[in-house]
Amino acid sequence: MANGRTNSEDYYRPIRRLLIGIIVFVLILLTLVWRIDSPRVERFRMAVIDRVVPNFEWAMAPVTLTLKIVRDFQSYQRIYEHNQELRRELQQMKAWKEAALQLELKNARLLDLNNVRLDPDLTFITGVVLTDSGSPFRKSVLLNIGERDGLREGWAAMDGIGLVGRISGVGQETARVLLLTDNSSRVPVTIQPSGQTAVITGNNSSTPLIDFLEKPELVRAGDRVVTSGDGGVFPPDLLVGQVVEDRQGRLVVRPAADFERLAFLRILRSAPPSPIVEEHDVIIDQFEGLGG
């Protein structure tokens, strides 16, 4: 009996080893392929997410609901404080509203004077956040809108106020938004009063760094940071946040978007920059344009 078993094990082991070798090889090959031809594998990833995550929805809904109830309950406990706070804020807001109305009038008059037509391409689609990235090293969320709704890679995602990130993966019914705070996120920006351009580099903390700044001495804490539109990824003049100085004295951005509560995101439809097919065509076009 014992002999028989060892015999069969001897027979079985090499096959097993071979099998493991093959699986590990395939997995590592997949990683390498992903590294070399990332878009194709990412498309596969989005297809898998597309298939799997909506199935998880039914399991997630009760948990999310419970969490919301708990959070609401906590907020009931502080309701009096909240009320006071809100009243104070309301007072301030009334003053702001007055100022905003006046500015709106002024703006309308100025636009009228200049005969400006606002860009009609800048419309948006709103999506609901399904899941977050789920790992401490990646900052991204998944939306419930996708190719079906005409989404494209690279479009800007905003919450009500500020820039949140960009679309970095589109499935049929889901899309991934890479947040500003992710390690691999880079956003070209302008820092407002001084008009300097810089790049905002995510570093997985809640306050991304400001990089490639030519004259840091011109920038102060409290300056507004807006997208510059360089590189054609984002439309220009979307609010990103405010400059603050962190403990080590580096300049960082505190995003205007509320990353704690990402529930609905607006995806701005930006028209793709027209691709340059053949170089001399463009030059000829330009000459013709100059001539005409």
Next chain:
Amino acid sequence: MGNQSGLHLWIMRAAYVLICCAFLIFHLIPIAPSATLAFSPDMILCLTLAWVARRPEYTPILLIALTGLLADLLLSRPPGLWAALILVLSEYIRNRSRRIRTAGFFWEWVRVSAGIAVIFFANRLALGVLLLDVPPFRASLMQYAATFAMYPVLVAVSSVAFRVSYPDIGDTQSDKARA
């Protein structure tokens, strides 16, 4: 009897996949995207190792590979890398499961956590070689510590709730499956 034990085997395999999916769902719930704490143990790894050490027949390699790959895809990690590392470590533990069983839990824990440390390091090395973003060392260390601390908890839970503990000596069912 044989038929029933076969059914039981498949139920336990399904349980393994379901628990892994539950961990994934827990990871993916949008609680606070900004506050995805640094303290997040790799539960799937823990579970796999704990089950492989106790009942290797519940966690066939193909299942481990597929679950690992699914986790990689959903959690936006480099697809396949972590799955391959989990598979290699689980195979190391599987081949030593008899020795581990006689040595007692403390040594099992030591061995497993050393193995986890090795694959965490290998993962960082591979990310570096592939010129990808290597996560900050502190974050990796925190995750390692969390994973390492979570192991006994998962062992306890799976032995109580799922009766995944060392088979008795002469337990024909598991011996048969092992052979």
